[in-house]
Amino acid sequence: MEQATGRTGVPEGTKIDFLTLSDFSRAQLDAILEIARRRKGEWRAGDAAEPLHGRVLGLVFHKPSLRTRISFEVGMRQLGGSALYITDAEVGFGKREAIQDIGAVMSRYLDAIMIRTFSQEDVVALARAASVPIINGLTDWVHPCQILSDLLTLTEHDCAPDGLTMAYIGDGNNVANSWVHAALHYEIDLRIASPAGFEPDAAALARVARDGAGRVQVVHDARDAVRGARVIYTDTWTSMGQEAEAEQRRQRFAAMQVNRELLRLAHPEVRVMHCLPAHRGEEITDEVIDGPHSIVYDQAENRLHGQKGILMYCLADGG
Ligand code: CP
Numbered sequence: 001m002e003q004a005t006g007r008t009g010v011p012e013g014t015k016i017d018f019l020t021l022s023d024f025s026r027a028q029l030d031a032i033l034e035i036a037r038r039r040k041g042e043w044r045a046g047d048a049a050e051p052l053h054g055r056v057l058g059l060v061f062h063k064p065s066l067r068t069r070i071s072f073e074v075g076m077r078q079l080g081g082s083a084l085y086i087t088d089a090e091v092g093f094g095k096r097e098a099i100q101d102i103g104a105v106m107s108r109y110l111d112a113i114m115i116r117t118f119s120q121e122d123v124v125a126l127a128r129a130a131s132v133p134i135i136n137g138l139t140d141w142v143h144p145c146q147i148l149s150d151l152l153t154l155t156e157h158d159c160a161p162d163g164l165t166m167a168y169i170g171d172g173n174n175v176a177n178s179w180v181h182a183a184l185h186y187e188i189d190l191r192i193a194s195p196a197g198f199e200p201d202a203a204a205l206a207r208v209a210r211d212g213a214g215r216v217q218v219v220h221d222a223r224d225a226v227r228g229a230r231v232i233y234t235d236t237w238t239s240m241g242q243e244a245e246a247e248q249r250r251q252r253f254a255a256m257q258v259n260r261e262l263l264r265l266a267h268p269e270v271r272v273m274h275c276l277p278a279h280r281g282e283e284i285t286d287e288v289i290d291g292p293h294s295i296v297y298d299q300a301e302n303r304l305h306g307q308k309g310i311l312m313y314c315l316a317d318g319g
């Protein structure tokens, strides 16, 4: 049965939440990626199988979204299920109603719930309260769905994560933290350049240093991170919820722009990645994001296929 579902090492009937890459083993992440890769090929070949027929995914958003919302919604439809978009205006998460009641009640209607919110603790509380799988669609701390699909994109671009030299330039928050978690499992040589005070999560860095497959170095000069790098990754300087700090952040991060001069220091065939949305002219210039090294739209497309892998894995269908 384990082989049929791809849920390596997970006993039959166990609820699987997708809350952070650090909860998973390498074998589990590889299994999810394999489902995503296979379904992508099958879908492109015209295979309209509906392994999630009749299943309904709740999409709870406390922050805006383009990619995450659409890819989960379209992904569910293409797998034969459907999705329900739920904003906090109706639910009043933790205010109108306690998280434990929301989780218990939603589990009576829905087959799985994706949530994008601020606090990871709220996502963990929802997962405890719910009897159905909870998928983390981004918190202030991590963005595991993004990095899962990025691993697929990298492999497609001949940049498989084992042995990869990657520079992450910018804020050491959610996207960077999930990359640090990826280094637990994959032999990535990850160099993160952030301004002092904006480094990634110290506990995650310590865990990789202790028992990660890869290694992570944190520097404060973007040039030190990108020298020879095969991949440069960046993200906005002002994340959702931090809009009041935008001007101050523009000043703090001014030396962290991914531009043509910075690219010159990297590998000649460097790939440039950005989870999007991008603030063009801030963390990345137009000529770089629109240039020949950029693979940002392939990343965006693969959110769809990555979500399918996560959904099929968590819903125990495994393809
Ligand atoms: N990259 C990403 O998660 O995009 P959205 O915020 O548009 O969902």
Ligand code: NVA
Residues within 6 Å of the ligand: 138, 143, 173, 174, 175, 235, 236, 238, 239, 240, 275, 276, 277
């Ligand atoms: N760091 C960004 C990621 C957006 C997908 C944010 O949290 O807004």
